[in-house]
Structure formats: structure tokens, C-alpha cells
Amino acid sequence: MSKVKVYELAKELGKDSKDVVKFLEGKNIEVKNHMSTISEDEAAMVKKALGGSKASASGDEAKAAPKKKNIVHVFRPQNTRDGSRNGRRQAGRPAGGAKAPQNAKPMQVQNGRPAPGSKPAVKSVAKPAVKPVAEKPAEAVKPAEVKPEVNAETVQSKKPESTPVQPQSVANQTEKVQEKNTSVEKPVKNREEQNRNSQSQEGRRERSQGGYNRDRQGRNDRNNDRGDRNGRPQGDRRDNNRGRNDRNNDRNDRPQGDRRDNNRGRNDRNDRQGGFNNRDRQGRNGNDRFQNNDHRKKNNNPAIPAPALEGQKPQQRKNKGKEDFKKKDYRKDDEDRMPKGRKQKNDQKQQMQKPQQKEQKVEETIKSIVIPEVLTIKELADKMKIVPSVIVKKLFMQGKIVTVNQEIDYDTAEEIALEFDVLCEKEEVVDVIEELLKEEEEDEKKMKKRPPVVCVMGHVDHGKTSLLDAIRHTNVIDREAGGITQHIGASVVTVNGEKITFLDTPGHEAFTAMRMRGANSTDIAILVVAADDGVMPQTVEAINHAKAAGIEIVVAINKIDKPSANIDRVKQELSEYELIPEDWGGSTIFVPVSAKTGEGIQDLMEMLLLTAEVSELKANPNRRARGLVIEAQLDKGKGPVATVLVQKGTLRIGDAIAAGSAYGKVRAMMDDKGRRVKEAGPSTPVEILGLNDVPNAGEVFVGCKNDKDARSFAETFISQNKAKLLEDTKGKLSLDDLFTQIKEGNLKELNIVVKADVQGSVEAIKQSLLKLSNEEVVVKIIHGGVGAINESDVSLASASNAIIIGFNVRPDATAKETAEREGVDVRLYRVIYNAIEDVQAAMKGMLDPVFEEKVLGHAEVRQTFKASGVGTIAGSYVLDGIFERDCQARIVRDGIVIYDGKLASLRRFKDDVKEVRAGYECGFVFENYNDVKEGDQVEAFKMVEIPR
Ligand SMILES: Nc1nc2c(ncn2[C@@H]2O[C@H](COP(=O)(O)OP(=O)(O)OP(=O)(O)O)[C@@H](O)[C@H]2O)c(=O)[nH]1
Numbered sequence: 001m002s003k004v005k006v007y008e009l010a011k012e013l014g015k016d017s018k019d020v021v022k023f024l025e026g027k028n029i030e031v032k033n034h035m036s037t038i039s040e041d042e043a044a045m046v047k048k049a050l051g052g053s054k055a056s057a058s059g060d061e062a063k064a065a066p067k068k069k070n071i072v073h074v075f076r077p078q079n080t081r082d083g084s085r086n087g088r089r090q091a092g093r094p095a096g097g098a099k100a101p102q103n104a105k106p107m108q109v110q111n112g113r114p115a116p117g118s119k120p121a122v123k124s125v126a127k128p129a130v131k132p133v134a135e136k137p138a139e140a141v142k143p144a145e146v147k148p149e150v151n152a153e154t155v156q157s158k159k160p161e162s163t164p165v166q167p168q169s170v171a172n173q174t175e176k177v178q179e180k181n182t183s184v185e186k187p188v189k190n191r192e193e194q195n196r197n198s199q200s201q202e203g204r205r206e207r208s209q210g211g212y213n214r215d216r217q218g219r220n221d222r223n224n225d226r227g228d229r230n231g232r233p234q235g236d237r238r239d240n241n242r243g244r245n246d247r248n249n250d251r252n253d254r255p256q257g258d259r260r261d262n263n264r265g266r267n268d269r270n271d272r273q274g275g276f277n278n279r280d281r282q283g284r285n286g287n288d289r290f291q292n293n294d295h296r297k298k299n300n301n302p303a304i305p306a307p308a309l310e311g312q313k314p315q316q317r318k319n320k321g322k323e324d325f326k327k328k329d330y331r332k333d334d335e336d337r338m339p340k341g342r343k344q345k346n347d348q349k350q351q352m353q354k355p356q357q358k359e360q361k362v363e364e365t366i367k368s369i370v371i372p373e374v375l376t377i378k379e380l381a382d383k384m385k386i387v388p389s390v391i392v393k394k395l396f397m398q399g400k401i402v403t404v405n406q407e408i409d410y411d412t413a414e415e416i417a418l419e420f421d422v423l424c425e426k427e428e429v430v431d432v433i434e435e436l437l438k439e440e441e442e443d444e445k446k447m448k449k450r451p452p453v454v455c456v457m458g459h460v461d462h463g464k465t466s467l468l469d470a471i472r473h474t475n476v477i478d479r480e481a482g483g484i485t486q487h488i489g490a491s492v493v494t495v496n497g498e499k500i501t502f503l504d505t506p507g508h509e510a511f512t513a514m515r516m517r518g519a520n521s522t523d524i525a526i527l528v529v530a531a532d533d534g535v536m537p538q539t540v541e542a543i544n545h546a547k548a549a550g551i552e553i554v555v556a557i558n559k560i561d562k563p564s565a566n567i568d569r570v571k572q573e574l575s576e577y578e579l580i581p582e583d584w585g586g587s588t589i590f591v592p593v594s595a596k597t598g599e600g601i602q603d604l605m606e607m608l609l610l611t612a613e614v615s616e617l618k619a620n621p622n623r624r625a626r627g628l629v630i631e632a633q634l635d636k637g638k639g640p641v642a643t644v645l646v647q648k649g650t651l652r653i654g655d656a657i658a659a660g661s662a663y664g665k666v667r668a669m670m671d672d673k674g675r676r677v678k679e680a681g682p683s684t685p686v687e688i689l690g691l692n693d694v695p696n697a698g699e700v701f702v703g704c705k706n707d708k709d710a711r712s713f714a715e716t717f718i719s720q721n722k723a724k725l726l727e728d729t730k731g732k733l734s735l736d737d738l739f740t741q742i743k744e745g746n747l748k749e750l751n752i753v754v755k756a757d758v759q760g761s762v763e764a765i766k767q768s769l770l771k772l773s774n775e776e777v778v779v780k781i782i783h784g785g786v787g788a789i790n791e792s793d794v795s796l797a798s799a800s801n802a803i804i805i806g807f808n809v810r811p812d813a814t815a816k817e818t819a820e821r822e823g824v825d826v827r828l829y830r831v832i833y834n835a836i837e838d839v840q841a842a843m844k845g846m847l848d849p850v851f852e853e854k855v856l857g858h859a860e861v862r863q864t865f866k867a868s869g870v871g872t873i874a875g876s877y878v879l880d881g882i883f884e885r886d887c888q889a890r891i892v893r894d895g896i897v898i899y900d901g902k903l904a905s906l907r908r909f910k911d912d913v914k915e916v917r918a919g920y921e922c923g924f925v926f927e928n929y930n931d932v933k934e935g936d937q938v939e940a941f942k943m944v945e946i947p948r
Contacts, residue, residue, distance in 0.1 A: 003037035368423040378404040446620040450682040451499035452612035457542035458528030463558040466595035490685030491672040495605040524552045531565030535573040561594040619682035624703035625651035633758040640694045652679040656710040659701035662693035663714035697760040751802030754784040788895025798822040856940040857881020872930040883916045883940045892937040902927040
């Protein structure tokens, strides 16, 4: 059986091989390409089927219709309008399958094309789109026919406004073209040229459409007009256009062929320009880039179907600005036609890639830095690797004046950094101490009941000390200077066989810091509110502290013995702070008490135990001890002494412990009654000996495995603190910053050195003084410590222009001398409140004391005698100055003031004397004080009025 090749069959049928292949594939006949062979039977089937379409002329509309559809696809979308128009025309005709092909035929005739009888009419319409113009002379006519349309349109479009010509209906255009064609007397061989020329025109128009240069087009138009005025034939006009367009390329004397080539090249170029849509490039090309077009003529594919371009034109105009579609097409054309195009494509690629690279670069340049919470502009600049002045300048431009050493917070730094395309991340500060003190959850089973730790809080003078006193049955209040509680103490009270540990938290605002620690270390807070006074500012403060610490509050309404007592008023006032009494439907326990009469104290105790029971307070006693340092001081004989509250585990003699920067082995332990104990379990306060240094009040103490561990803990703490100190002092060293502040005149620093007899007082004074800072003056505690004011304190104060505040301490002889010499202001107090008041007044510029203490002289106690009815007589030697009979005196032992009062009697031998001068011996008796010892220093002073 002989085989038939697909392409031969296609040829025979006048079909495209592709169509045949497609048809065969549709019939499930395996063909690879046009070279594939099929059997005769299959060929016959194809002939029957596809031949049928050929036979559409004979009425097989069913086959012709899809074919027509295909043709429409071959044309550019714009041409569909044509098609649709045809369709409309068809629609206008009576529907009849046999008439469909006839519709095509008249069109062909209209187009002046010889209708090849063998070809389906519709197909012939499609042909020019695929076949080279020059291939068939007969078909070449067709573009020529369409082309003049372009010219005609060009002429039409050459209106002075040079606005884009709106696409006209193809029918109209075709009519015009036909009219014009009749007037064109050019030989047919020039049609091709015309065609190209028209393409050139078209390209030019495209360029101008691309927004290149209206003016240029206007000139062109004028030129054409001139051509018209000259009455030149249209053909000339066309030439004129062409010549005008190519004025940079050709002289008129050049052979026409050259000119044509140039035109073609130009056309090409214009096409490409359309693709690039590059105004600059267009502009340049328009002037001089066509001179070297010759090499492109080979590449100028004459097969570009004019209708395609033609069809595109109106589209382009219509969619001025929407050139993406067009661009793609032109680019594609270029690629197909021109090797140069490849280069340009590459250029294009580069152009397109460039921004990408740029983007990458930008991404790379986005830096990320890690910055702390607070840093200086200089540090920020260093991190960003830029010069600090750049930041300063930038901020200056924004109206912010900063210096390189100015400290800024994280948010500000982040804002600045973002302006330089730098991302910020907050430095995570790992608190080594916190890590060191971290504890794991304990096993519930090992936990045992422990006594509650209770603190007493409330407004000043509402009776906290009195209440505690009443509870402990001791008379603590008598021993306090100025009647204000000043040291945190602790005591254990047994009620109904159960223990309650009381922390004696101070009531004055000065002790806020201590109270905070008290709140943190306690389970229950007794809020003392005087029934006659009600809720006061510190009552509210105490409530807030207790709430923040999450501890239970038991309200003790004190002083109910007073006639002015109003319990309900207190209840009512407290209910405003969410402390609603149980009898009012709330959950807070209110106990009316009287510290004076002892009324209600037992009730209060029972309520405390009840609250503790509800709270289910537990701790594991069988582990290494851990707790809080309540108080610490340096004892001359015992060394550092610390009062600690064991919170977990059991502390035993011989245990290695570390508390902040101090460490050591527990040498001895005393309970709250001063009895020596060997061990202390949870919730037990004890005084311990054996530490190498005085720890800070509020510090956590931990029991360690051995001495070495305790030591390394303390060392870590010291190194951490050093780093913190450095961090703190960094700002002070900044001269620029200081200068700015001075210049601004609204920020001054008040540097203070605090010395006190116990650590707790140092902390309390520090906290109170720091609170005095306001917008104008910043209080800075540059140093604080326990013990007498020494020379180093004075020199530090002198160097930093600070004042020294001594609480219950005196300066030693050298310190005093240095202070006088250096002009350092040393202020000594026995009541914290006075110290704070003074500083506050000084800050307001109102501190001009009316009275000032004037030291008269010093003496040393050499021997003491007891005399009945008189008390202890201190046999002393006057070291310097003078002692007067009615003067005031203070006794200083180991740098600490132990008495401050009146000199009751001054005698030499058995006689009362008016005064005793330096170098003489004498006897002192102090008012209400007999505890004087050998070696004590006595300072005589009197208050003298200082004129304002
Ligand atoms: N009538 C009467 N007076 C009381 C009662 N409790 C305390 N006082 C008096 O109130 C004054 C202040 O008492 P303190 O115990 O010092 O008050 P505080 O709250 O500890 O004061 P600071 O330590 O300064 O914070 C003292 O004069 C007490 O005698 C009471 O129940 N009834």
C-alpha cells in the first residue's frame, strides 16, 4: 500500500501542512510533522474532510466556519474589527450556508486581487500575513493597496494639532485607499517602495506617538503642507515626506535604491524604538543614527506583513501610553529580524538587570546593629560605622541640637538609624547575678509549713512602731532618735503556739526603698491606719507597694482608744482602694486595735495566722539556705554583722554563704532575742557573723557548697557591679554633655556623698535624696558607705563638687581638716527627715539656716566614775577648744555618734566651772546618759545664729 506524505497532501489540498497534521492528530492518526506519511485511506479521509472545506465554495459551510475562525486568529487583534465588520456584513445578509463564502469573494474582488479560484476565499485574506510580499507579484499589490491607505491617513493625520489620529473604520480607509490608488500614477514596481515609504511614515508616526517630539512632527506636517501648496503630485509629496524624514541620511542625488534602504532601516529602527519606548534614544535616532543603516537592509525582513503594522497603528494611537503590548511585539520582531537586535536585547537585558542588581545592593547595604538601651550619639555612629558628625548634622537639620556625647535612648537611636537605612536590635542584657540567683521549682512533697513573715506599713505616726512594740511587748520606740524608726529589725512572736515573724519596716517615706524590700520578703502586710487620721498619702503608697508585691493586706485601724477615732471613715476611705471590709461584703480583714491599750492585738494576731493558713505558706527546710539580708553593719569587735531572714532551707553554723559582694563562713548566729543558735530554718531572722564584708541591705544571700563557691559568687558580683559602676559613671565623664547642660542653664547636678552608721540608712537616704531630683536639678549620689566620714570621702566630694551628708556619723580629724581646707560642705544629721528637708530647701535655694552649729572643742574620756544620784561621771581631757557649762555635747565612739544632748554638769575637781580650756582635765555628766566609756570622744558645740 503506497503512502502519502503529509506535505504533499497539504499541497494538493492547498492547505498548510500544519493544518493537515493537526487534523490528523485530531483523528488520532500518528503523524510527527509534515514529512510524516499516512496511508492512502487516511489521505482519502483527509481529502474528504479538508477537501470539503475547499469545497466550501460548493456549500459546506460547516467546514468553512471553523477555518474562518482560524484566519481571524492569524491576523492581529485589530483586524478582528475587519472581521467583525465582515461578520456584520454577513449578518446583514440572509443567513445561508451557501452564501457565506460568497461574502469573502466580493471582498477579494473589492481589494482588486485576482481571486484564485482554487483557493478558498478566506484563506487568501490570511495569506499576506504569512507570505512575503515580494514572493507573489500579484499579492504584492495587496500591501500596496493597503499601504497607500497609510499614506492617505498620514496626510489626514497631519493636522496642525498633530493629535493622534483616531482609527477610522477600515471600510472608510479602504475606500479612500482605492480612490487614492487610482490617482497614483507610479509604476507598480515602485509600489514596494511606496510600501516601505509608508512604513517609514508609520514608524515616524509611532515615534511621535511615543511622545518623542510633537514639534518635530509639526514640522513634518508643515513640510507636507508645503508640499501640498506647491501643488506637487501626491507621489512627490510622499517623496518629500520621505526625503524630509531622512534629511540626515540621504542627499537628493543619491540613488533611489539607497534611499529606500535607508528608509527601510529607519523603519526598522522606528520599530525598535517603539519597542524600547525610550524617548532619548528616539530623539537621537531621529537626528543622526540612521546614517549607518546600510548593514541592516539585509536584515530588514520584507516579509513583515504590512497589514499587521497597519492594523497596529490605530491600536497604538488608541492606546497611547499603553504600549506594553506593542513593545513586546516590536521587541520580538527585532529579535527575529536583526542580529543587532540581539545586542540591543542584551543591552535591554542589562538595562533590566541593572536595577535588579541595584536592589540587591540596596538590600546588602541595609545593616543591622545591636545597641543597648541607652547610648551616646558617638557610640551609635561607631556602631553604624559612620562619622558622628553626620548624625549630629542630620538631627540639626531636623531642628534638634545634639552633641556627640549626648545620651539617647533606644527608641531615639532606632529612629536615627532608620534614617541611615540601618536596622536596630536591642541588646539583650544578661544579668549574670540574676542568672546566678535563678532557682528551679522545688518539689512540693519536700515543702513544709513555715511561719508567715509580716511587715507593718502605713503613714508616718499612725503607730507602726507602737503596734509592733505592743506585739513584742518591748519598748523599741524609746531607743529611736527623733522618735522615728530607722533600722529594719526583725522579731519572732509566738501566738497560740504558732510563730509569726515580724519585719520592722520603717514608716517614714525615707524608707520607701526598704519597704519595697520588706514587701518583697514578706507574706502579709499589716496596713496601719490611724482611726483619727484616716487614709494619708503614705497609706496609699503602702497599698500600692503591697499590691505590686502581691502580698496579703490586713488592715489594722489603730488608735481606736482615741475619742476622735472613726473606724467607719477609715473603712470607707480604704474601700476606694479596693480594700473592702468583710462585713461590707469584701474580702479584706479589718482589725480595730489600740497599740496604746493593747485592745484588738490578740485579734490581729489570730487574723494573721488565719491569713497565713489560707495562703498555705510552705518551704523546704532540708536544703541549702537562701534568704535576704535585712540589715548589715560593721562592728568593731565582731566585724561585719548581718541580720538575715532565712526564706528557704536551713542555715547552720559553718555554712559557706555569699551575699552580694560579701562572702564567708557562718561563724556565729544570734536570734532576734540575742540568743546564740546553731541553725535557722525558713522564716527565721538571725544575725550572723563571719562575712568578709558588709553586704547591702536587701541583698539575697545564698548558701554555697564550699568557701570556693561562695568566693566565686561574690567575685562575679563584684565584677558585675564594677561594670555597672563604669556604665553609671560614663555619663559623668562626658564634658560635652555637662557643657551643654551648663549652657542650657536648666539642668544642674547636685552631687552628694552619703555616709551613715548602717547600710540600711545609707540606702534609705540615697533613695529619698534621689527622689528629690526635678527638672532643674538632678540629684546624684556619687558615693555611699558605712562608717565615719574619712579623708577619701572628702577628697571625692571635693573633686566632684559634692556635699557630704553624714547620718549618725562624724568626720574624723583628718577629714574635718581636709573639708575645711577644700571648702567641702559636710552636713551631719541624726534624723533622716531633717537631712532630706535640708537638701530639698537647698535645691529650692531657700537653705539659709538661721542657726548653725558651732563646734567649741573636743575632749577624750579617760576614766569613768559612778556617783549615786548623779550618774556616770566622765573624767576627760580637753584636747582642743573650749568646753562651756551650758553647751551641747555629743559622744562619738568609733566614729559613730552614740549620744547627742546637753552637758548636765562641767566640773574641775569638785567645783562646777563656767568653762574648761584645752590641756585641762575635767569631769562631764551628760543629761540622761550614763553609758559613757573610756576612750569616747566628746565634742562640745553650740548653736549660733547666722545672719541671712
Ligand atoms: N492614743 C494612741 N496613740 C498611739 C497609738 N499608737 C501609737 N500612738 C502614738 O502615735 C505616735 C506615733 O507612733 P509611732 O509608733 O512612732 O508611729 P510610727 O508610725 O511608727 O511613726 P514613724 O516611725 O515615725 O513612721 C506616738 O506618739 C504614739 O504614742 C494608739 O493606739 N493610741
